[in-house]
Amino acid sequence: MEHIRNFCIIAHIDHGKSTLADRLLDMTNAISEREKMDQVLDNMDLERERGITIKSHAVQMYYKFExxxxxxxxxxxxxHVDFSYEVSRAIAACEGALLIVDASQGIQAQTISNLYLALEHDLEIIPVLNKIDLPSANPEEVSDQIIDLIGCKREDIIPASGKTGQGVDKILEAIVKRIPAPKGDxxxxxxxLIFDSVYNPYRGIEAYFKVVNGTIRKGQRVKFMATDKVYNADEIGILQLKQYPKDExxxxxxxxxxxxxxxxxxxxxxxxxxxxxxxxxAPIEGFEEVKPMxxxxxxxxxxxxxxxxxxxxxxxxxxxxxxxxxxESSAALGFGFRCGFLGMLHMEIVQERLDREFNMDVITTVPNVSYIAYMKKDPTVPVKVNNPADFPDPVKLDRIEEPYIKAQIISKSEYVGSIMKLCIDKRGILKNQVYLTSDRVELTFEMPLAEIVFDFYDRLKSISRGYASFDYYPIGYRESDLVKVDILINGDPVDALSxxxxxxxAYDIGRKMCEKLKELIPRQQFVIAIQAAIxxxxxxxxTISAxxxxxxxxxxxxxITRKRKLLEKQKEGKKRMKQIGSVEIPQKAFLAVLKLND
Structure with missing residues (x-):
């Protein structure tokens, strides 16, 4: 155990974690020439296409030192902020972390929140200044930011470049010297502790774990404590780029x-x-329970x-x-599932993976958050409302509360005005404003989660030209004046669009919804009325004309009576058609709500 080091890499999106991980694998010869490719740990097509890491990957390396x-x-x-749960699981299985900061972008919001997560678990932090080979790199200023953030010495910060491989040997030395060996008997x-699992169609479920105490042997009878089920360990092994079976x-x-x-x-x-x-x-106390947003x-x-x-x-x-x-079931769409996601990117990724990995075509309804309602007959008992269809009758309702979040936005100071306007439009309350350097400012807002669910992140990126970084965490529920807006098509409510x-x-959204649906619903042989109602x-x-x-x-x-007679006959036919005709609503219409500001 003296010679084992478990560590993870924490950083903001696009600060070069995966590229630096490639160089670590190169330096320790964990990867052959034939297997070499960029971002080797990002093995999902989606990760490569979007240039983001979605899953945390475990890999073992061997390094000779002294x-x-x-x-x-x-x-x-x-x-990405949507995958912070993956980060919490990785942190629970480690004793140390590499904190990677981009030398040209400086410290971003997600860096700070992941760092706090690591400090809560008492991890040893090794600060790494990445991308120092870039012409726009500003190592002195960013080093000062790191020193302010974690209180380390300037010589503790390792300058490195994932692209050229500079400083990677120093990082490996620091891992061996600074990160403590795991404690356990x-x-x-x-x-x-199980920190991940994957489904293999031939071998069933493969669970990834970290041994905290004891030894696990091949063929041993093991018990999963949460379900009390007993199995045989048919195969155990270590994870390099491939799986290598071991006896213990x-x-x-x-x-x-x-x-x-x-x-x-x-x-x-x-x-x-x-x-x-x-x-x-007793089982191991692991990471926190997941809270879908x-x-x-x-x-x-x-x-x-x-x-x-x-x-x-x-x-x-x-x-x-x-x-x-x-x-759950819906009158418009039949039987389906109510899914909880950590954010909009997470929802998009799940939809994409269902399509690619399982060949499933799905319709997704408008995303929303969960609310807590209190009824007049018993104002102390909370009723959870996850779906607009479950919204109680307003006559019987005493009050309703919605989830609030604390949002941290770090940006260049020239965009402060437009960011403040965006947040205040979204019912945000400014709580704090701190200048980290002369041209970087951290804004703290309290705002309703429902307001950031749709397009907040995209609009924040566009008004700050991609510079602003955003992170949030929940701070509980607060009372709010909410109403349910229903969309009626020819008098019939479409519950999936509520x-x-x-x-x-409400009035603004109702009007925009009707206008958007008018563009998207194809014309029929009869008149279609689209209405928004509270x-x-x-x-x-x-109205969509016939x-x-x-x-x-x-x-x-x-x-003229010959023409009139024919027109009257047509009018009668249209009236009959309207009684029995139903309106097909395309999938685009269900997601139209997300694009109301376009």
Missing amino acids: GKEYTLNLIDTPG PNAPLQA ISAGDVGYIVSGIKDAREVKVGDTITSADNPAD VFAGVYPVEIDQYEELRSSLEKLRLNDASLTFEP ALVHRSN GSKIIARE LRKDVTAKCYGGD
Whole structure:
């Protein structure tokens, strides 16, 4: 155990974590010439296309230092705020962290929040100044920011470049010297913390774990403490770029287990594996429970694919523990699932993965957050409202509360005015404004989560030309004046398009929704009325006029009554058609709400 080091990499999105991880793998010869490629740990097509890390990946390296060989377990982490749960899991399995800061961009919001997460777990922090080879790099100023943030000495900061490989040997030395060896007793009863799992169609579920105490051996009977199920460890091993089977793995090390588990619900991330014959007294206290922030309905396009969608979501949840879902039904869309996501990017990624990995075509409804309602008959009992369809009758409602967040925005000072305007438009309250340097400012706002769910992040990036970075965490529920806006098509409410909004925005949103739907719903043979309503009060209306066949084309000359007779006949037919005709609403219309400001 003296020669094991477990560490993770934490940084803001696009600060060069994956490229630096490539250089670490090169330096320790963990990767052959043939396997070499950029961002080798980002093995999902989606990650490569978007240039972001979505999953944390574990990989083992060997490094010789002062005549001794050390085993280094690296867990690469994502940088985007939507995947902070992945980061918390990686941090729980490590003793140290590389804090990577881009020398040209400086400290960003996500760097700070991930750093606090690491400090809560008492991790040893090694600050690394990356991308120092860039012409726009400003190492002196960014070093001062790092010293202010974590209170280290200037000589503790390692200048490096993931592109050229400069400083990578110093990083490896620092990992061996500064990060403590894992603490644990190889002879105690087995306790191993599951920090990730993947589904393999041939071998069942593979769980990735870190052994905290004891030793796990091949063929041993093991018990998963959360479900109380007992299995045989058919294969255990370590994770390099491929899996390497071993006969035993001891305390402090990271590995994988294959035990023929077929049911996705039997493996829970954060669970403890122990020996069935000599079990540990208690499970390991791991990372925090996941709290979904954004809810949306996910429905199969074909009704008979419901069960297939369920099994796809279960397999996806193995690989992405922050996804939650429960069954629900909608009058417009049939049977589907109410899914909880950590944010809009997370929702987009899940949708994309369902399509690519499981070949599932799905319709996603308008995302919303969860509210707490209190009824007049019993104002002390809270009722959770995850879906606008569950919104109680306003007559019986005493009050409703919505979730608030504390948002930290770090930006160049020239964009402060436009950022403040955006946040105040979104019902934000400015709490603090701190100048980190002469031209970088940190703004702290308290604002409703519902306001940042749709397009806040995109608009923040566009008004700050991509400079502003954004991070948030929940601060509880507060009372709010919310109303339910229903969309009626020819008098029938479409529950998938309902939205809970603040009363001050209701008229504006109702009008924009009607205008947007008028563009997106194709014309029919009869008139279509699109209305927005609060309760029984109509607040906006648009009309799609009917497609008309020219029935009078064959009448040339003669009495006007001949034409009138044909037009009356057509009018009767249209009236009958309207009674039995139904309006097809395209998938684009369900997501139209997200693009109301375009």
